[in-house]
Amino acid sequence: MAERKRCQGLNSKCFLVTYLVIVSFLLILWFTRSGLIQEDLRVIPAELSAYITSPPRHVDDIQVAYNGKRALTHNVFNEKWTMVYFSHLNCLPACLQVFNKLAVFQSAYASQDVSVLLISLDTEASAIGKLAQGLDEKGFNFQVLESENEAVIERLAKTFVALYLKTDLSNGGYQIEQEHHLFLVDPQSRVYAVFDEQTTTSIIESSFPAIRGFYAKSE
Numbered sequence: 001m002a003e004r005k006r007c008q009g010l011n012s013k014c015f016l017v018t019y020l021v022i023v024s025f026l027l028i029l030w031f032t033r034s035g036l037i038q039e040d041l042r043v044i045p046a047e048l049s050a051y052i053t054s055p056p057r058h059v060d061d062i063q064v065a066y067n068g069k070r071a072l073t074h075n076v077f078n079e080k081w082t083m084v085y086f087s088h089l090n091c092l093p094a095c096l097q098v099f100n101k102l103a104v105f106q107s108a109y110a111s112q113d114v115s116v117l118l119i120s121l122d123t124e125a126s127a128i129g130k131l132a133q134g135l136d137e138k139g140f141n142f143q144v145l146e147s148e149n150e151a152v153i154e155r156l157a158k159t160f161v162a163l164y165l166k167t168d169l170s171n172g173g174y175q176i177e178q179e180h181h182l183f184l185v186d187p188q189s190r191v192y193a194v195f196d197e198q199t200t201t202s203i204i205e206s207s208f209p210a211i212r213g214f215y216a217k218s219e
Helices: 001-005 011-035 075-079 096-109 130-137 151-162 201-218
Strands: 051-058 061-068 069-072 081-089 112-119 143-146 163-170 174-178 184-185 190-195
Touching: 001 112, 061 075, 069 075, 069 184, 081 151, 096 112, 096 184, 096 201, 112 130, 112 151, 112 201, 184 201, 190 201
Parallel strands: 081 112, 112 143
Antiparallel strands: 051 190, 061 069, 061 143, 081 184, 163 174, 184 190
């Protein structure tokens, strides 16, 4: 009986899971009908097939706020590898494990052509700038992309297939729930690989050089 109670209401975990499944189906249908799913002629190594996106999805060139300044997405992603995580300030403590994964990755591959980027899911005016501030207070030095235009974040989320749910609460507030996937964007501004929440830090670290090697051979 207790289990049944947890599955009731718009804010329940069961509702979120159901919502994410439906959205995933609709996204696949939309990609198919719009011709965005194309034949991938690359022969992807078996050990990388669980992570590499087939085919890579190009990130549209749209205007965003990047580290507090206006920028276009091609200026954010071009010419380097970027590990991307969609999140928000109030995700803690659920996202702390992911932040730690990103910190380890950043430390292992810190260079001019590799970066870590958080895309804020919170588009409320009062939230702008708060994610970067909160990360800094907790000792995480990640770049942040954000926008007050919800359509911009929704468009990016569709391209990355980053699933989240924003629910308005009866007290006037709101709640954001999300998946905790990490997305690897290549130097051509394409979503090139995806690591789900269960992927360990060691697997991400060992897979990244192999992914870069495959990219160099196949592009």
